[in-house]
Amino acid sequence: MECEDDIINPDFNSYDNEETNYDEVRSPHKQLVNSGGIKMPVLVKKLGPSLTCPICLDLLRNTTVTECLHRFCADCIKNSIYKTNRQCPTCRRKIVSKRNLRSDPNIDLLIDTIWPDRNIYERIHNILMESTYESPTKIRDLTVENDDNVDDFSSSENDFPSNDEKEENDFFSSDNDELDDFE
Structure with a gap:
């Protein structure tokens, strides 16, 4: 007697042997290799936020999960609960x-697999x-240097008139000659 599955879908077992359009088009993922020559199937950079404690911003140590599924270091979450109103920090x-x-x-x-030596990670x-x-420090230093240069330049004796002097000079310049001609 035949099984009902064979009657409903007689080609069920033959499906595995057929190649679909998806199989023809898809391409395999490239495996990443770290500096030690170990193949890394997942980018550590993408995992980083998932593997860091949102309290201490370091790799998770003795990972602890809350009911809301947020992960923290055991010490960090215990201290946070003790110091706050017993709320998830996230x-x-x-x-x-x-x-x-x-x-x-x-x-x-997982963390121990990716970073077997935490000292290397910390360095x-x-x-x-x-x-x-x-970078921000260098930018700030350059800005301070430029501000100093501007102050030095403006405090030095120069022949540039101020805006008020400039307006007065413009008023009494060659336009007055034209006014004289006009009278």
Whole structure:
């Protein structure tokens, strides 16, 4: 006796062997390789925001998840709950008790897989932060230097008349000769 599935869809098993238009058009994803030659299927840059604690802005340590599914370092969320009105720092949803917090060892494992040595991550992170903060500092320094130059220039003795003097000089200039001719 035949099974009902075979009657409804007799070609069910043959579908796996057929190539669809999607299969013909799609292209495989390129695998990324980090500097150590290890193939990285996912960009760490894209994972970064998901793997950082919104409180301390560092990689998650002993990841803890709230009922609203926001992730924090265990110490950060416990301190935050203690110091605030027992609210999630991200969405302000009420956290009834510390018992509602759950550890998330899978995220910790993922972080350990991507960054086996946290010291290397911290060094790279510090270098990036320093380079990020250098640019505004350099811009501010250049602006201050330019402001100093402008002040020095304006305080120096120069022959440029002020706007008031300029208007007076323009009034008594060659136009007066034309007025004399007009009379």
